[in-house]
Amino acid sequence: MSATFVIAQGGGPTAVINQTLVGAALEIRKRHPGARVLGARHGVRGIRDGDYVDLTDIREDQLRLIGRTPSSALGSTRDKPDAAYCDVILKGLQKAGADAFIYIGGNDTAGTQQILADASGGSIAFVHAPKTIDNDLEENDHTPGFISAAEFVAGAFLSVDLDFRALPGIYVGIVMGRHAGFLTAASAAWQLDEDSGPHLVYVPERAFEVSRFVDDVRATLDRHRRCIVAVSEGVSTADGKALVESLVPPERLERDAHGNVKLSGSDLTAALEQALATHLPGKRARVDALGYMPRGYVGAINPVDSEEAFNAGAFAAAVAGEGGGSVALQFDGRQTVLKKVPLDHVAGKTRHMPPDFMQADANRLAQPAYDYLKRLVPAKYQVGRPFV
């Protein structure tokens, strides 16, 4: 009997996660002629429910068009299966006759694969293919999806900075990222010169203090006449609580099914607006959440990111033939290389920004962060220096 491969997508979509799906599907078809390739709808839910798209015979040009399409074409899920749920998934995979399961996602997804691999006793190969705009996977130099998201954020802040040169004021842009500040740091990737925003960058790796924030903004206004701020939605106060928990009354806090505080509703926006209005009255201030744009904006799909995502999928197909594991994008000093690493090196772990990415005494990036961003997100647009 021919082999069966199951592929699924988990967690938040990215601009290039479909490249990984298509890279895996095409590589399986090349390596294993006659094999069945099944796409599970909405991640492990599709396996639980036996809900599959048969990718075995879809024309290559159609698959490649899907690859160029942002978001998760198979649908996704936020489910983080426990042992009992994993048992149901395992039975579902057995019922489908799966020889391998490639799950594309972040550290939670790797965690699911780890549990399944432990429970299966080796009868099925479990592969994790990396994806996350948060760029927070251990063993990886960077992750597929990050470059495109970073490009959107870099362009957004370049644009807003030009806007606020024309009409001065305070702008605070809230950027996705619960635990790692890489994406928020990308806001500074395309600064034109010393005067350019973002002038302040607040990341989850460093404790956030409202009084310090207000002082920082005031000093920036004195110096630049405007103040552009990038804030990670996951910034926390020194007691380890998410900022939104410090600013919003407990009865108004929203939580998701896992009990995580909802970081990016209007509460954080309103609280920061309020802090600015109270402490810097009369200043024009605007607080916006960049929202979902960075993770899938159709106009910011980076070709390098696309290619790396595709190759990670193809590599995952190879790893499926070698007993499973996690695919990692590493940097050999010259270029990105793909490696197979053990699932438990990635599962459930969070990679943070290195401490030397931030200046010790200011909420600004330090040189190593600029070097890293310059390598991954080089300037894309040529713009002139305004007359103001």
Added chain:
Amino acid sequence: MSATFVIAQGGGPTAVINQTLVGAALEIRKRHPGARVLGARHGVRGIRDGDYVDLTDIREDQLRLIGRTPSSALGSTRDKPDAAYCDVILKGLQKAGADAFIYIGGNDTAGTQQILADASGGSIAFVHAPKTIDNDLEENDHTPGFISAAEFVAGAFLSVDLDFRALPGIYVGIVMGRHAGFLTAASAAWQLDEDSGPHLVYVPERAFEVSRFVDDVRATLDRHRRCIVAVSEGVSTADGKALVESLVPPERLERDAHGNVKLSGSDLTAALEQALATHLPGKRARVDALGYMPRGYVGAINPVDSEEAFNAGAFAAAVAGEGGGSVALQFDGRQTVLKKVPLDHVAGKTRHMPPDFMQADANRLAQPAYDYLKRLVPAKYQVGRPFV
């Protein structure tokens, strides 16, 4: 003595307003060798304060680079001068030896030019060159800046719709536009098929009712499993009050210097979130303001928009030699043509979406709106249909 031309930029920046500046400057240099070209910083404030950039001898390649740069390179202002302020401006123009003043902006900017023209007695030519992402200028088929902004909004909603196909829920995107719904309508320009979002579009031209909104969302969820909504920040209830005024307690309402209610802070976002949480409890819902991105995102500068904006500037230079007036972009059934129209046809007036752009009995676009958008904002990206 050689002629002197003053140019300024007013109101909110756009992605292509600098093309109009550069188009005007280069055309003046071509038509009037030896003429002085002065750029006033921050609109009429620069004239009041004698704060000019001399554009006479800046190299053409440098100017063209500025043209490709989003936002207002001369800086802008929200000042709407009254008669006394206009008197100061007039004196400033006389002091600078101005023979003509080209002011790039929207209907308020045209209004300033109208007052100045009436007060000057014909000694200076006053020209209004159009610019606005709101697309709300009379006499114009569309305005420079709109196409790029519309392209961003169309791409944003295409992307968010794909995101919510993967992880279903309710998404509400708030789009700039105080009185006219064109930009919000552009959210539907790149729908893939009948199932595509935005499923609901709320524009200022039509009274907004919270109960109807909730019913609309509920019905859409039943039909599509997700609901993508585009809401103009300027939507009003039947009594003519801005929605934010109906939803937010009066003491919390923010107003600008002109007494206009601030439409796009977190209040509207929070109020819509609250309405959804109350009436559709337990549904995943996200309300985001697209904020400033549409008006100047460096990654969504449309080449046709750029060219039209440049040509409008060059045409304004010609109109400056003909006693002044307002430059209008009209459509002759085949292509965009530039016309000179009287300032008072545009000054202080608002062009609304034609009533037949919306379906009579649903908050969705009608065919004439799709036809209009298809002409101005044709699909730019090829994307595939997801499997969910």
